[in-house]
């Protein structure tokens with residue numbers, strides 16, 4: 001381990017720049033693809049909103065969400081993972097071969113060559129994800145009772161790489177993306193501008209070629225809150241087999257539509 005004093009200013013500048021580059025375009029592109037997929041899948045959007053409202057009703061009823069509250073948004077995390085499976089921010093990754101080696105498949109890789117694996121292709125392979133691999137289905141990430149995101153084989157989902165060089169910012173990325181997604185979707189209803197073309201631009205990061213042009217409307221949470229209340233009264237444990245629901249938390253009548261709607265309006 002190097003002594004603290006031996007890090008030059010230039011070295012520290014590079015570390016800081018690396019964090020900015022690794023942590024900005026990756027998360028922002030993932031969010032563009034996420035918001036687009038959500039606009040195309042109203043069923044998923046409703047489940048995300050139900051989950052967030054349930055957590056808000058049970059908790060303080062106001063934004064921003066706290067760390068523990070964000071941690072409970074399992075369906076949202078599943079939807080973000082599903083986004084990264086289909087549209088990985090880093091679509092392919094290369095490794096430089098330092099010394100002659102043989103891969104588990106028997107392929108010889110000579111020193112000085114490079115091995116590139118396609119994260120994009122791996123997310124869309126039938127033999128890894130099944131026949132419905134091209135569908136946007138956050139449910140595939142959830143345990144059967146819908147209460148936690150299942151731990152897939154670490155080398156099956158490689159949007160953050162895996163093993164010793166796994167993304168250092170993975171947990172931070174989920175925290176940031178969940179917080180932003182929740183804040184935007186609770187306040188706004190997004191619709192893609194008619195005629196806008198959504199296309200991929202292959203680069204070091206998987207951009208949207210023309211960005212994502214959306215119309216931003218106001219979100220009416222009343223139908224969602226009605227559903228949250230209705231299921232809470234019925235005492236059903238989950239929504240659509242996925243999302244843990246609000247039980248009577250002793251605040252019945254005190255967490256009103258008005259209280260919940262006010263901070264997010």
Ligand code: HEM
Pocket residue numbers: 018019022023024026027030084088089090093094158159160161164165166167168169170172173
């Ligand atoms: C959706 C968001 C993100 C995705 C998809 C992502 C993806 C990746 C991938 C695939 C790698 C491995 C690159 C390689 O093996 O060559 C990586 C490495 C890394 N990421 Fe992320 N990343 C994300 C967000 C972040 C954030 C927010 C930070 C920091 C604030 C960050 C910091 C890093 C660092 C420092 C490495 C290098 C780790 C190493 O080489 O040991 N990433 N990331």
